[in-house]
Amino acid sequence: MDGNQRYPWGKLGELPGESHHLAHHCADVAACFEAIIALPTIRARMVAAAGVPLTPRSLARLAVIVFLHDAGKLHSGFQAKGWPPDRRPAPLHGHLAEGLALLMRAEAAIHIWRPLGLSELDWWDDLQPFILASLAHHGRPLEVSPMAGGWTAVPLPAATPDSASASYDPADAARILGAAMRAWFPDAFAEGPDPDSPADIPDGPPLAPRFQHLFAGLVALSDWLGSDRDFFPFEPAFRDGYIHAARARAARAVAAIRLDVEAMRRPAASAAQPSTGFTALTGFAAPAPHQQAVAELPADRRLVILEAETGAGKTEAAVWRFARLFAAGAVDGLYFALPTRSAALQIQGRVNRLLERLTGPDGLKAVLAVPGYLKVGDAVGMALPHWRVRWDDEGERAEDELAARWAAESARRFLAAPVAVGTVDQAMLAALQVKHAHLRGACLSRSLLVVDEVHASDRYMGEILAKLLDIHFGAGGHALLMSATLGSWARTRWLGGRQAPDFAAALAVPYPAVWSVRDMRGRSKAACVAPTAAPTAGDDPRARRKSVAMTLAPGWSAQEAAERALAAARSGAKVLVVRNTVTAAVATWEAVRAAGGEGLLLQLAGGPALHHGRFAAEDRAALDRAVEAALSPGSDRSTGRPGGGMIVIGTQTLEQSLDIDADHLVTDLCPIDVLLQRLGRLHRHAGVVRASGFTTPSCTVLAPDDGLEPLLAPRFDNGLGAFAADRSLSGVYMDLSVLELTRRLVAGRPTWTIPDDNRLLVESALHEDRIEDLHAELGGGWRAYRDGLLGKTDAEAQAAHGVVLPVHRSFGEDRFPGDEAAIRTRLGAEGARLAFPAPVAGPFGHPISVLTLPAHWSRGLDPTAPVTVERAGDALRVCVDGRRFRYDRRGVVKEGRK
Incomplete structure (x- = not known):
């Protein structure tokens, strides 16, 4: 056995003996956090959520909390997972309940948190919500009790009968982690008043609940990135100066996956020009009045609503506004949310062509944010074991270009892409009590959120979207809602008004129209721009x-x-x-x-x-x-x-x-x-x-x-x-x-x-x-029917209120519901995905590998059941969990049970 295994490991490799020291992994994640929050847009979002400026000492203390996100791995029962299977003591442990005991200073772990260096920190207990947020880096608030025991030293398994005896002592490992923490983040432990802080600014991180929830998402993002071995190669033996390597690698990683987009702003600047930008972006000679109005609204107009007919160039207007905000440094990204998968598939290509005009052929690419697809720009990927992806142009692309596709390789990371086009439910998951909601919300905060066909949401989805916008604006985000057919009652609600206009007043509102609101917290009065749509020459559908x-x-x-x-x-x-x-x-x-x-x-x-x-x-x-x-x-x-x-x-x-x-x-x-x-x-x-x-x-x-x-x-x-x-x-x-x-x-x-x-x-x-x-x-029958329908939608609204993310309460006060699948299904999610054992030629001759069933056909279906595929003439017969389906030129047809 490698002698280094007496030291705590934080990550294990796929091959025996591969490991990464726990202090190094903690440094990787903390360095990613530092690099991410140094980005101007992310820092602005943090300040908006906190409600006050953030001091260097506050940020350093948050970095320490991030550094200790995996401190529970010091536990002997966790470390034993790295030992040979036949020599592991029982029982084995995780690291979340253990981390809770250690970081919340449970009495049972007192002899560990003292060498870790927590006993003398007078500010530690004040930051409990941030500690709980950091411990939730796997995607949801903890639902465990602190691990009471098991913090004693244990003998290490001998590599050979003649090997010298050794033991693993979590207290000794904690001293290494604690000493590294103080050496690597000295600003967090400075004594006396912070010389860089104004007198009226808190010495430590502000406790605003919205800030705590945003922090949780940033920790999760940092953990995802800091755990990527492509950026952070393993070093099993501890070294004092490792933090310098971690910070250099983190800076490269943040740039490589294009969280850092500063280098892209200059190519986008030409499309941000009011006189020539639209032509450069779209190829049209001049913008339609409503497109001009959307683009020219100042950046402090955080909510914009565009009403214009189908085919009027709303997509181009949205990308032009993004170009303007992006060039000005107001946003770092764009998420284009569509009501259906089919719409997302189509718009992704259109947005990608606009991006090529905006930032050049080697610039920004649109990720297709639809689960089950791997697509960035025109490149298509294939999932491989161990969470790897092979791209169809892999041999033609440099390493950095492939790294830029990091966000596309997992549905959980879609919103971390600088530009993504997907279904609206992918954005709504950032507002629900489901796993990885905080990660999604933190990533989305940096982007312009565009919701197309906003009128298409039912009452349940409408309530979720309203909460998403509340979270997004609470962190200083930007949004553009678009519709060809938005009624005055719905528009009034989105703009934060209480009284919709009567029928006559509603008819007097011009069309198309652009609405905007400046102060989303105070819900300042909405402003309406009424563009005059004059026909133009040529085949321009925007003015026909x-x-x-x-x-x-x-x-x-x-x-x-x-x-x-x-x-x-x-x-x-x-x-x-x-x-x-x-x-x-x-x-x-x-x-x-x-x-x-x-x-x-x-x-x-x-x-x-x-x-x-x-x-x-x-x-x-x-x-x-x-x-x-x-x-x-x-x-x-x-x-x-x-x-x-x-x-x-x-x-x-x-x-x-x-x-x-x-x-x-x-x-x-x-x-x-x-x-x-x-x-x-x-x-x-x-x-x-x-x-x-x-x-x-x-x-x-x-x-x-x-x-x-x-x-x-x-x-x-x-x-x-x-x-x-x-x-x-x-x-x-x-x-x-x-x-x-x-x-x-x-x-x-x-x-x-x-x-x-x-x-x-x-x-x-x-x-x-x-x-x-x-x-x-x-007569009354029509009213009674609609009253019943409204009662149903009111019940849906109440159901939505019960599952949205409680960002107005301190992190850790609420637990997520146990049945996340039910919450997701209410968003109109698809049914079971039937993965074929191997690709099979379908009715049109194309190899197909997956069929997705309607949700109502999937109830009670075992998603882990094996799938069999048989050819029946020109059709396929697909069997799973005792049910049979036929797939032919009509699509999927239910045939019943075997």
Whole structure:
């Protein structure tokens, strides 16, 4: 046995005998903490959360607490894990309960914390919340009691029968750790008044609860980075000067993974110029007025809301604001949050192209922050054992370029990326009592948080998002909320107001509009900028108006939808069919095939295809490309779209992000905000050759032939209404009052002019005054139904309040709930991910390795059960935990049990 093993180890390697001295590992993490909090943006976030300036002595004391985050590893029962398995004493120990006993100065560990040097510190007990936050570096507050015993010396196992006897004494190891701590962080132990501190600033770290919670996240981030062996090679034998190596390595690590982005600001400066920046960033000759307004708002406007129609360039406006804030040093990063995975997949490519214009081909790259994917820019990774990742361009990239992808290699680290594009739930996890919430929140604090389609959040998610913004602004963060269809009541809430405007006042608000708030803590009065949207020449969708011919069609069977789509396609139109459910989409697709229209359907890999969320990731990517190739003229207008009629059938996955340009839309009835999103897929580009009879965009809205009133009794029909399940209401679009008002708008207004009518349309279906008028007209059944629905949403809001992160209370006062999976599922998370034993060719010929089930199909499914895959003709039969699924051109279909 190596004689050095009598010294405490902090990390073990994959090979026998590989270890890193505990003092060295503690130094690595503390040095990472020092390097991270030295970054100007992070320091600004800490000051904002603390509410007062931070003195050098305060920061040094926090670094000491970080240094001792793993002090529990001094325990003999933990050190024994590094001994040969056949010579380990029982029982073995962890290090969290042990660290709690040591750092909270439990009496049982008195002979350890004295040599560690804690007994004479008069400031130590005052910082208990920070100590608890540091001990929570594995991702959640401790739920253990201090380890009472086991702090005695134990004999080391002999390497050979003739070896001299030796023992491991935690008190001796503590003396090494304590001496190193005092030598390496002398400012923390200085006596007398701090000469660098004003008289009115506390001598030690301020105890503001928000600051404690931010500190917890920074410790977790420092531990992740300081534990990375690529940056911190092992040294088993203690050396006095190790701290110098640790600090040099930490500085390199923070720069390599691009937490330190100072070198990137200069290339971004050209895109921050008000006169030429937009053209440099986007290629458009000039910004639209609403884009200009967003970019020109000063940095002290921490909350900005942009309302503009679909296709108006909101993504470009968001990236331009990021460019301005980034160049000014106000933010270090961008997180672009989308409501769905499919939207995130599409926007990631668009944002990445903008970043290349912003910082050059070797500059910032957008991480795809969607679990199950490994993508940075255009590079794709593959997960390997031992948490390693192999990138498809690994042989072409320098070591530092690969290190810059550190944040992409774990879903827990997504928000540490300088730029990431993902689903909104990845950001919301920073506001929930789930593991690694503090890590996510600390990383997000440095970024501009952009939430696209903010209107799409349900009440539960809305409450979580509101809490996330409270945490984000409490640390001095910036946010931009975007929507094409935000009603006045929702906008008032996001802006911190209490009284929404009445219907007449709501209609008078200009559209598009940009809103901003300066002081998020005091909720200063919101300011509105009303850009004047003047048309510009050329094919610029940001300033184009379109008049859509609207038709209401009672009846929405698969045959009805198929007949209408076929009639338009046989006249040469490109037809988009959007159904509210996968079941309805598949039935319509099959009805078109049965009616002899298979050749008119979207084609992929030699056969008909449709588009929804129940396809493997590889196939979804291929379907996205096929849809855009079929319906978008692309960047080369000279080639245009393929000639002839075509039908593309799908679900809500077609509403956002894809560059779709259809001539005619066939859609199910849906809420007005969703319907406007779908209309955004019509006549998206100018200069496109269209079939005779379709030079004006047109839309057919399918509705139940017996109206909506039958749905007032809990019943679910193609996505509308609600059905009782587990004594609760659930459904896709449940607010029948909004749906009825939307139906009446379609029936009563044969032409909608977009975007001129957007404000009128949205408020006419969403404003509470209009809903009350509807209830007065139709009777008590409608009011009773909606009261029940509002009761459900109120219950959801209360449920959200019970699981959000309590940043207003001292760290350690609250424990996280035991069932994190239930909290995550409420965010609309996916169901079980079925990993295949080996990649298999799917129905479109692409090798696929994972299928993700809908959440409601996954209840009670054992996620660890083995998965078997069999070929059944052109389809795959997938079996897991006694359940069978079929995967073919229709997507995943449930077949029942074996």
